[in-house]
Amino acid sequence: MSTYDLKRLEVAIQYIRRMSDGKNPVTNRPAPENEVLNNMNVHRCLKFIDEVLSDVHKSGGTVGMVSQRALKQSVSEIFPYEALVQYRYLQDQQISYFLKQLEEYLPEGQKIPVPATTITLWMRENGYLEKKVLNDTGKENSVPTEKGEKLGLYTEKAGAYPNEYYRVFYNENAQRFIIDNFRRILTESEEIRERNRREKKKDGSPRSARQSAGNVTQENAPNKQSVDNSSPHGFESSEPAPVEDLPQEYYDMLRDGWETSDNGVPW
Numbered sequence: 001m002s003t004y005d006l007k008r009l010e011v012a013i014q015y016i017r018r019m020s021d022g023k024n025p026v027t028n029r030p031a032p033e034n035e036v037l038n039n040m041n042v043h044r045c046l047k048f049i050d051e052v053l054s055d056v057h058k059s060g061g062t063v064g065m066v067s068q069r070a071l072k073q074s075v076s077e078i079f080p081y082e083a084l085v086q087y088r089y090l091q092d093q094q095i096s097y098f099l100k101q102l103e104e105y106l107p108e109g110q111k112i113p114v115p116a117t118t119i120t121l122w123m124r125e126n127g128y129l130e131k132k133v134l135n136d137t138g139k140e141n142s143v144p145t146e147k148g149e150k151l152g153l154y155t156e157k158a159g160a161y162p163n164e165y166y167r168v169f170y171n172e173n174a175q176r177f178i179i180d181n182f183r184r185i186l187t188e189s190e191e192i193r194e195r196n197r198r199e200k201k202k203d204g205s206p207r208s209a210r211q212s213a214g215n216v217t218q219e220n221a222p223n224k225q226s227v228d229n230s231s232p233h234g235f236e237s238s239e240p241a242p243v244e245d246l247p248q249e250y251y252d253m254l255r256d257g258w259e260t261s262d263n264g265v266p267w
Contacts, residue, residue, distance in 0.1 A: 022047035076186035080110045089172040122185045141166045
């Protein structure tokens, strides 16, 4: 990641815009008709560079690889918590239906669905739920712990044999607990997921091991295509392009140090 001086970026953007308008970047006067700046391909290139430099300036002069995950704000940061004051108890519900009720309170354009797993993950982490193999179904199910039952969680059996399972319901007290701790739950659930990802990455996985083995095999395989290393891009070398004569004004600007005509900031 690199950081550039913002004042120099402003000067660069100013020069580029003048040139893309067919003007001398130093004097800001129209360039001669035979000036290279009037070439359509040069004009399009300068417009593109203008966009790039403007984006760099908006980012504070910092350039680097940034993941989409880093650019995206987390749900805990943008969720409109103030809308939850509208909550009214309707009935005991499973967490997914409870969250759908909360979503109805959110204003248009700010409807941010929260997955049920976000809540249940936090509830397990904090000792209100646990995964358990139940004797009567022989299957693993999320069920309330003693702490969860005191909060207001309980289960009901659903389904028909042999596909029976237990549903977890939240009574009014449990629902109000979720509302009162909603920001904390969203924030800590994100931290729990991130911690689990780090631990999983640290432990490794069979897939990663297979990929590593595949990479070793590819590295040891003979190279079927030779590449001319003299070319910086790995392409076959070709004769150098002829150097065109540039206007004398271009060399004059280089000689003068490319100083601006209006704000005196050196390039």
